[in-house]
Amino acid sequence: MRDNPFLETDRAIVGDGYTSFEALDNLTILCDDFGSRFGGTEGEKQAADFMAEKLEHYGLQNVHLEPFDYLGWRRGPAELEVLEPVQRTLACISLPHSPAGEVKAELFDAGDGAPVTFEEGSSGMAGKIVMASSETFPAGSKSWVHRSEKFGRSLLNSARAFIFMNHYPAYGPATGGVGRGGRAAPIPAISVSNEDGSFLRRLLKRHGAVTLRIKTTDVNEPMVSWNVIGDLPGSEHPQELVMLGSHYDGHDISQGAQDPASGAAAVLEAARLLAAHASPLPCTLRFALWGVEEIGLFGSKAYVDAHSDELDEIRFYLNMDGAGAVTNKGLVINEWGALETLAKTWQRGIAYPFEIGQSVNAHSDHYPFLLRGIPTGGIESVPSSTSGRGYGHTRHDTLDKVELRELQDAAVLASLLAIRLASVPPERWPVTRRSPEEVGALLDRPEYRETAEVQRKISAFYKSQAE
Numbered sequence: 001m002r003d004n005p006f007l008e009t010d011r012a013i014v015g016d017g018y019t020s021f022e023a024l025d026n027l028t029i030l031c032d033d034f035g036s037r038f039g040g041t042e043g044e045k046q047a048a049d050f051m052a053e054k055l056e057h058y059g060l061q062n063v064h065l066e067p068f069d070y071l072g073w074r075r076g077p078a079e080l081e082v083l084e085p086v087q088r089t090l091a092c093i094s095l096p097h098s099p100a101g102e103v104k105a106e107l108f109d110a111g112d113g114a115p116v117t118f119e120e121g122s123s124g125m126a127g128k129i130v131m132a133s134s135e136t137f138p139a140g141s142k143s144w145v146h147r148s149e150k151f152g153r154s155l156l157n158s159a160r161a162f163i164f165m166n167h168y169p170a171y172g173p174a175t176g177g178v179g180r181g182g183r184a185a186p187i188p189a190i191s192v193s194n195e196d197g198s199f200l201r202r203l204l205k206r207h208g209a210v211t212l213r214i215k216t217t218d219v220n221e222p223m224v225s226w227n228v229i230g231d232l233p234g235s236e237h238p239q240e241l242v243m244l245g246s247h248y249d250g251h252d253i254s255q256g257a258q259d260p261a262s263g264a265a266a267v268l269e270a271a272r273l274l275a276a277h278a279s280p281l282p283c284t285l286r287f288a289l290w291g292v293e294e295i296g297l298f299g300s301k302a303y304v305d306a307h308s309d310e311l312d313e314i315r316f317y318l319n320m321d322g323a324g325a326v327t328n329k330g331l332v333i334n335e336w337g338a339l340e341t342l343a344k345t346w347q348r349g350i351a352y353p354f355e356i357g358q359s360v361n362a363h364s365d366h367y368p369f370l371l372r373g374i375p376t377g378g379i380e381s382v383p384s385s386t387s388g389r390g391y392g393h394t395r396h397d398t399l400d401k402v403e404l405r406e407l408q409d410a411a412v413l414a415s416l417l418a419i420r421l422a423s424v425p426p427e428r429w430p431v432t433r434r435s436p437e438e439v440g441a442l443l444d445r446p447e448y449r450e451t452a453e454v455q456r457k458i459s460a461f462y463k464s465q466a467e
Helices: 007-017 022-033 042-057 115-120 147-156 194-207 257-277 298-306 308-313 337-349 366-371 404-423 436-443 446-466
Strands: 061-074 078-084 088-090 101-109 129-133 161-165 189-192 211-216 219-232 237-247 283-290 314-319 329-333 356-358 376-381
Touching (some): 007 257, 101 194, 147 446, 189 194, 219 257, 257 404, 308 314, 329 404, 337 356, 376 404
Parallel strands (some): 329 356
Antiparallel strands (some): 061 219, 078 088, 101 211
């Protein structure tokens, strides 16, 4: 018989988790009652209050909302017009943190946005409107190329505007933020469907030049949002924290059911299961629902700034962004070899099949914690998916795309991991917080170096524009 000191607790959590509709009921309310929960909408605060009430109902302590200030964004009408060689008006949407502006210029097709395309075509992009698709692993790329990198490389190459083309047909335009460091983008940025982007590509191929007019009318202005926090206090080492979190804000064009609400619902469900069947654990479990991740990781950044005096006490942060919708659910650890060794011992004692991976990326709420040296990881696909977001960031990311079983899988796996993370005695916890120098060395590894370097250049560009 496999050794599992948590067997009875595991059975209680699994039995409850897979016979309850609570996760789907909560997800339904988040999506159908509160809409996108995008920063600055009425549904955002309603969702925060609802989740706080749920955490209190489940028996968590010190439940509260932590407000924070940030640069918000309100969408205005956007226009895209083909001026030459034909006249045509195409449907488009602006990307969050795009400024108001009007640009008339020729089109440059950057294909799928591979880094090599921006390097080889740098001189040809100056003064033009650059278009790149949402393909996450462009041909020739060694890693995921995020929308923000494609937009940033366009800025570095002196583009006057940016078009983000959805690489999925029939999903419409895909959204996503283009601001950086609390600053709005310096040039207009819009998104088009796969079909309209393909039309522009055909025109360019046939005629050699295409002239476009883009007009955006968006507003960037200061706003306030809220992180929702609640604790299950530890019995032996209450000062030590194991955190579970997901952002709850979606994009304004849809319900954001898969990304991120399935993760927020799974965090709530893990809180319910752990409060009912595992509390108290030796260490404190802290649950966090982050505001305004989609346009800048603002909620999690505000948290690590406001709680800088207790970051040494966080032994692990488990991110659950969209966890109720990811396939091949496993534990991805952000380059902590000793934690992988420990997790493999847990893997052998848990009947739920899950794989373990190691990687680093900068595009969810674990990243502010990672930059402060805190051990982090998440419920993600293992192996990593290369297909992209699917319905995510489009108007089709709606409640009907999420299955109850997927929510249950995420909540139960997170709960079983949380029990083990919080039960290791302090003297046997195998890692310590990284120093700033160690974080820098991690990001300077060959597999991350190119992305880190271009991100530094993009940040410097934004800073220079603000001065």
